Amino acid sequence: MLKKKTVGAGLALVASTVLIAGCDGWLGETGGEVDITAMSAEELADYLVLETGSYRLEQEAQEGGSARDRMTQDGIQAACSLEGDPDAETAGNVIAMARESYEAPPGGARLGNWRRGAELARSGYGYRVGHRNDDHGQREPGGNCYACHQMDPAEELYGTLGPSLAGYGATRGNDSAVVNYVHQVVSNPHQYFPCTQMPRFGRNNFLTEEQIAHIMAYLLDPASPVNQ
The missing domain is CATH 1.10.760.10 (Cytochrome c-like domain)
Incomplete structure (x- = not known):
């Protein structure tokens, strides 16, 4: 379950148990205090995928390899990881x-x-x-x-x-x-x-x-x- 408390102007999620909804229901579990309001959208995505265990990165992908392999950038993806149009x-x-x-x-x-x-x-x-x-x-x-x-x-x-x-x-x-x-x-x-x-x-x-x-x-x- 989620417990919440007010921290300054923001809302922090305080979790002795933080459960993240995943493909099979409630999958991930973490302990301690996690203030997701202090994270950027990118940081929150990385946290949910990489740290909570709610996403099964070793799951086989249908094109071959694993879900984790999908997160490995090739040359074009790395070059295009930018804001706006490329120079x-x-x-x-x-x-x-x-x-x-x-x-x-x-x-x-x-x-x-x-x-x-x-x-x-x-x-x-x-x-x-x-x-x-x-x-x-x-x-x-x-x-x-x-x-x-x-x-x-x-x-x-x-x-x-x-x-x-x-x-x-x-x-x-x-x-x-x-x-x-x-x-x-x-x-x-x-x-x-x-x-x-x-x-x-x-x-x-x-x-x-x-x-x-x-x-x-x-x-x-x-x-x-x-x-x-």
């Missing part, structure tokens, strides 16, 4: 790292089935760590594209973190240059947008090459509702 030197280094790690698909980038792509673009399923891991054997992970982009103009719910992609194929076409460019952006967008918040779907194996081909078809195929 010119940082941006150049990030672009170089992204292009060095990019791998074109065997036989070149291609378009798949836009109907499958529509399903993948709407689905945010996959790769969650918790007491009930997503079963990739029964349902394939999705790209969750609508969390950040408008795509089908008739879709009512979409995020605005990324630009609208409505009419993308109708405007740009779908020749080999466009298909290759879109594949590079979906696989590792830092090649063109250094320190973007867009995931590296191909580079980090969140989507297979087949899934990327389907999403590209949803974006570029003239028959796709995105381009109507």
